[in-house]
Amino acid sequence: MKVCLVGSSGGHLTHLYMLKPFWKNKKRFWVTFNKEDARSKLKNEKMYSCYYPTNRNLMALIKNTFLAIKVLKKEKPDLIISSGAAVAVPFFYIGKLMGAKLVYIEVFDRYNEPTLTGKFVYPITDKFIVQWEEEKKVYPKAINLGSIF
Template identity: 25%
Template sequence: MRIGLVGSGGGHVRQLLDLEPLWGGKDYFFITEDTALTRDIARKHKAYFIPHVALGQARLGKPVRMAAAAFRSFWSSLRIIWRERPDVMITTGAGSCYFPILFARLRGAKIVLIDSFARFRGPSAFARIAGPLAHVRIAQSRAAGDLWPGAQVFDPFRYLDQPRPNKDALVFATVGATLPFDRLVRLVDQAKQTGLLPEQVILQTGIGSEAQIQGDIADVRETLPFEDVKQILRRAEIVICHGGTGSIITALREGCRVVVIPRSFSRGEHYDDHQWEIAQALADRGLVSMVGEDDDIGAAIADARARAPACATLDPSALIAELDGLVRNWNETGDGNVRKQ
């Protein structure tokens, strides 16, 4: 069987990487957006890039940009699906993934839709819109599953019983792989200037940042390869990041003290407030410190220093076992658009 893996260019595609025991060794390809992370993926795996599309672009007053990106995505997705002819499409969302799974479904492929781990309280807009195309719907929290008809629930969150890596006097601040986030950059810069961060700071600003760095931060980079990020996280005592699932979970895997500054829709920083949802949920579990609307990064840093660090991850093994059984069944029964070997 040929498996298509479809996810936007940040935490969504990282969740697909976590499913490698399912698709590794099979005939597969990625469809994603062009980011530093996905360029790393493209060096190791067959991958196609499509334009970034999100309904939130219109909500933020950019409907023309959204429409233009959707038009390009429509034709790019059609060409990719026509060429690759997948039998199964596994998607973690979001907006840019709609056309690939639509065309794959029209060609007879089986569609598996895994909604974002960031959705604790209910399904995402992408899940609600693309859900009718899916043969299998996966929610990653009970509350979201209860509000998404036909969804199976697999909660992948797990604490890790492992030694914490030895840490350096290092702070890693990152805005993630997709959008710039100048408020985070400015808050980290202010914290460095006022002595709240005496450690060495590595600051990743994102492409297009307009924030001016005034503090003593020698290592400022727009983007970082994902392999470099993993090496930095292994050394970093503190991580200051946006509220993206991928950034938070990769830091928790390495036992970092995590300070989360969620992007805010009302400030025009993201398409909705789902980052507040995940940040608050993890803060309630005592795993991260959170900067609220008051932008009091000093209090969050102090809280992170006082809190015992924990190691945690997303363990999709139960989901992988379930999907592996489904794919094997589809292959053996010829159910769907399955090639004859």
Template identity: 25%
Template sequence: MVCVLLAAAAGAVAVFLILRIWVVLHSRDVTPRESLSILVVAGSGGHTTEILRLLGSLSNAYSPRHYVIADTDEMSANKINSFELDRADRDPGNMYTKYYIHRIPRSREVQQSWPSTVFTTLHSMRLSLPLIHQLKPDLVLCNGPGTCVPICLSALLLGILGIKKVIIVYVESICRVETLSLSGKILFHLSDYFIVQWPALKEKYPKSVYLGRIV
């Protein structure tokens, strides 16, 4: 009898979680406001360059801007600082100039074995959760670095727990012409808006959004 009750309780919890995840993934209501807090995930190589190009086309209403980079990624930090300084110089009267750089461990280092990636990703996730809970951004914007996976999962969890619905926008890298990146494959069903830049990807993934080349 006890086993039956435990099984029923576990089933009820599972159903509740599934329904809650469905509601979070299909809820896109955003309350109009003067500014939106945005969290941008930057990555080494071309990821940071692409995401900064995209960010440069957004209005100043996306503020404050929080950047998340890997703890060993100094190049991205330098690019972000240069981007923000240039932005401030071009618009000195802009009142939305606040930006912050946060660091978390990499989910996967170059040439790291795939089995060990599970543990490094969990470690990164452990530090991403309190960061996302502290910042509570309105929007997460990313384009494929491995660092974005624990960040997006943490943002999704915020909605599942009923703390805050965070809009997740994933823009697949311009380098991805016919296949998605590993991060893209993971986050395709978890993001609110999944944007691709090549028609071949739109054909393979009809639920994605194709806007042509945007970076």
């Protein structure tokens, strides 16, 4: 199994990194911002740099869509996992078209309203994971696995 872990640097990247017991023995690659925290945390990992700022930025969305096509065509992941933010959207939609399974983890600090990225990817994910039972009111088909912290 080959896994693509895609997300913004900072807290989103930290969420994905905390899934290390799952991904540590799998072929994998990362898509995130080329920032110091990402470079430091992923120094021995295969990483593709995406464009930012991503939130509500049409130009970054267009660039990241073309990046998603290029990277996903080359890497052919079986599974794409993200906890946000906006960079996940093009990777999920292109990945879905290419046959990848999609797992989205809604962020820990949202328990009563959806994130913008969550709203966009919810309809196409294979597994949508929340960390609070209250979030299932917002995402009825979600699975509550509790906190990843």
